[in-house]
Amino acid sequence: MATQPPNNDGSHQGSPASSPPHDPRARYLQTLFTERDSDATATSSPDAIFPPAEQSNQEQLQITSGDQDASDNTFGSSLASQLRVITSLEDPACREFVQRVHGLFELTGSERGLEEYRRTDSVLEAAYIIACAVAKLQQVLERGPALRPRFQMTAELENTARRYAKLFLFSPRITAYRGNNAAELVIRAMRANNVPDMPDPSGHDDDLLASFIRGELTTFRSQIKAKVFHSLDHSCAYHNVADLTASIIQSENAARPTVQMFMRFAFLRWHAENYADHSDWWQAVDDTLLEYKRTLSQPELEVTFNRHYQDDVGSPHDPTNAKHPIRSSVRAVEPSSIPRWIQQIFDLAKESVCAKKRKRD
Structure with missing residues (x-):
């Protein structure tokens, strides 16, 4: 099993945005900052929570046009x-x-x-x-x-788009689960990986594929939410966050659980506990991600997700604690072992933009 990340600290760029005192999001951030300030003089520089991101030379597709050969002028x-x-x-x-x-x-x-x-x-x-x-x-x-012949999606393209949509939501780096550009980012990932049967990018056929992907994203978000809420039940088979992660990603054979995924699903479970009655639960999740991005530095962001994780799993030394991943048969893998094509999807998920709040009657 991958080493569990320590509960680290970091420096922040500013105070969290003003929010009502009863708001769980504001209260959670205030607790983190209070603890950090009280421990600032007693702690040394923390180790990084996440292992250094591998600097890989991403292959970029280039549309090349060779120098015009002299023979082209023969006409x-x-x-x-x-x-x-x-x-x-x-x-x-x-x-x-x-x-x-x-x-x-x-x-x-x-x-x-x-x-x-x-x-x-x-x-x-x-x-x-x-x-x-x-x-x-x-x-x-x-x-x-x-x-012009109308573009039609093949069964193979539909299956591939469905897989990419799932993996997009599995990304531990996603910045908005219901991003208004999510479908376009999934299509970019598919083109980056040379998926066959893709529509001509110069036309309007992307609209058909994007519409299909948006439908799949909606379906998978609903499935994830249902499992996250169900996992709060202590008798649930995937009450342990490692088991919850495995249950969510099991529909995609290429997906592998990582500690970073554990953190993200612990983050979602925190929202299930604190925003269960919210009229638009995914909007609440994305609002928190946006608030964290605006308020926290990158080290603080890592500390915060780690804190959500530590609060969720509890102590591994408590023999009665069944929530810690050490009690699960699921074993996390190192992020570096994730296939490169999946890493590309995870990376693009960082560009997801929070959708505007929906008007409700």
């Missing part, structure tokens, strides 16, 4: 060469040239307009043919969206 020189030998529009060389150009631009069918243009000797007729060609092109462009 211009070939055209000039052919024009120098064509002396009549009825010359066989002209017809061969036209056929080659049609092949170059993949023009199929009779192409009667081009044939008329080739045969005409009148400047006015040639100009009119060009005007008709432009009008035709405009019609094609206007009808383009209707003619």
Whole structure:
């Protein structure tokens, strides 16, 4: 089992935002700061709660366009060469040239307009043919969206999107569980990992995929909330936070429990205890994350999540304490052992932006 993080301390950037004294969030922060101030002179510089983040060179997708080869200009020189030998529009060389150009631009069918243009000797007729060609092109462009095959999600893409949505919510670094950009971040992670059957990023087909992902995120949030609240029951099979973590992530085979995940689910369980009657529970969770981000420095943020964890699991030395992970058969793994593609999802979850509060009747 990974070493349990010590209850550390750190320096803060400012006092927490003013909140009503009865608010659990404000009361919790005030307790942390009071304890820190009283122990400041009696403690030495704490060790980092989390192991140093591995500095890996993230592979970034680059859309590269190689230097244009000199051979790309052969068409211009070939055209000039052919024009120098064509002396009549009825010359066989002209017809061969036209056929080659049609092949170059993949023009199929009779192409009667081009044939008329080739045969005409009148400047006015040639100009009119060009005007008709432009009008035709405009019609094609206007009808383009209707003619373009509509993007359809494959069953494989749906399954992959579902997995990515789950892992996004499992991230111990997520900054908003109901972020208004969560679906877009999941799609970014899928593209970063070269998931097949993705829609063309230049079009509007992402909307269909994003809508599917938002639905999956809603479903998984509901499942997580139900398990977190159920785990408060002392008779629950996953009352232990390690068992709770395993129960939540078991639907994704690639997911592995870490101590950082234990901390996050202890954080959610704290909200289940203190905001059980909140009209919008996930909004309360995201509001706390936002308040912590505004109020706490990074070391203090780590201390705070560790404190939620320590308060939840209690002492490992108490033989009657069944809540500590040491009493569970679930064993946490080191964060460095998490597959890289999952790490990319976890990292992008740090960019999740808290959604605006919903208006309720």
